[in-house]
């Protein structure tokens with residue numbers, strides 16, 4: 001086992017640490033206290049500097065203007081970027097675009113790549129992923145109301161979706177809809193379809209308020225409707241009836257991205273906690289850092305974050321070696337474990353900051369509000385624990 005950061009990414013990781021600190025930390029007060037859309041001009045300048053510096057789109061192959069990193073290599077980059085809420089956006093590797101790019105790279109036709117992937121890779125447009133519906137359980141998405149019926153060379157789409165992250169201002173979505181209702185196997189009824197969001201019949205109903213914030217542009221989660229939307233059948237992504245398989249494939253690497261971003265958040269929370277504890281005087285002779293309770297919290301955070309990182313790097317390595325399907329249990333393990341670590345580390349950091357922790361003078365409260373969802377999106381904790389326990393119990397089950 002080699003615990004070193006791979007030689008190819010080591011210099012990149014140090015450059016990114018400096019970049020995030022120098023370029024992104026100063027933008028955070030504006031991000032935390034205004035709408036994302038207000039920040040776009042500043043972020044456009046930062047993104048231009050990112051390109052000039054040769055840091056753009058680390059996950060993409062060089063032929064698409066990226067750095068061509070493997071998933072395991074990208075994991076280290078994602079941790080560095082996660083230290084700021086603006087990190088991934090600055091390098092054009094933010095969710096949900098990053099996972100959409102990966103899916104288009106793998107399954108897109110030449111026409112689809114030209115029309116959707118190329119401008120996305122250049123950062124000229126954004127995209128979203130519309131699977132979850134208000135009327136059906138997102139944790140069991142074979143239950144789905146969205147339909148795409150063939151008419152001539154087109155699909156006619158009718159769907160009601162919500163929690164479509166980044167839909168506000170996105171140019172297209174990858175939509176999951178039932179194309180083959182006649183198939184007996186429920187998980188082989190749906191397909192993924194690329195839908196331009198300027199199509200007649202598409203409507204963004206609202207940006208959903210989450211933990212008191214409605215959000216805008218990239219930082220939105222929208223409820224959307226598709227009423228008799230026509231798209232060419234050539235916009236279907238991947239084979240017909242394989243929507244769930246592709247969505248799972250999309251979510252595998254996507255969970256590595258999320259988990260490493262969460263570890264970056266944890267590292268920043270630990271950094272802020274140490275700074276605060278070492279400088280906040282409790283009395284003429286004692287600092288917060290002198291209190292055993294605070295020392296224990298720090299040690300517990302350190303141990304759980306380091307354990308989480310090793311789990312995620314192992315899962316990323318396994319996906320690189322054997323593919324996402326073979327790493328299903330590892331992926332489920334990190335998804336619930338790291339989401340839990342994130343929540344407790346940020347919570348402890350807020351406690352150490354006292355009233356300051358409740359303000360938007362640090363990013364802690366933002367993460368506390370927004371990352372509570374980590375235990376729900378891309379599959380709730382309970383579903384991932386079920387996947388892990390099912391595999392553990394399998395050899396012990398009574399065979400009838």
Ligand SMILES: Cc1cc2nc3c(=O)[nH]c(=O)nc-3n(C[C@H](O)[C@H](O)[C@H](O)COP(=O)(O)OP(=O)(O)OC[C@H]3O[C@@H](n4cnc5c(N)ncnc54)[C@H](O)[C@@H]3O)c2cc1C
Pocket residue numbers: 096128129130131132136137138139140162163164165210221373376377378379380381382383386
């Ligand atoms: C911030 C945020 C962003 C999101 N972004 C997107 C996006 O971009 N695109 C998209 O399509 N979706 C998105 N989602 C939706 C997300 O994937 C779903 O919320 C998730 O899959 C859970 O589905 P649900 O909300 O319908 O919960 P339900 O399926 O109704 O489940 C509710 C609860 O029931 C429990 N539960 C479910 N199944 C089991 C089980 N088998 N055993 C025990 N308990 C169980 C869990 O505690 C779960 O939280 C996002 C959600 C959030 C919060």
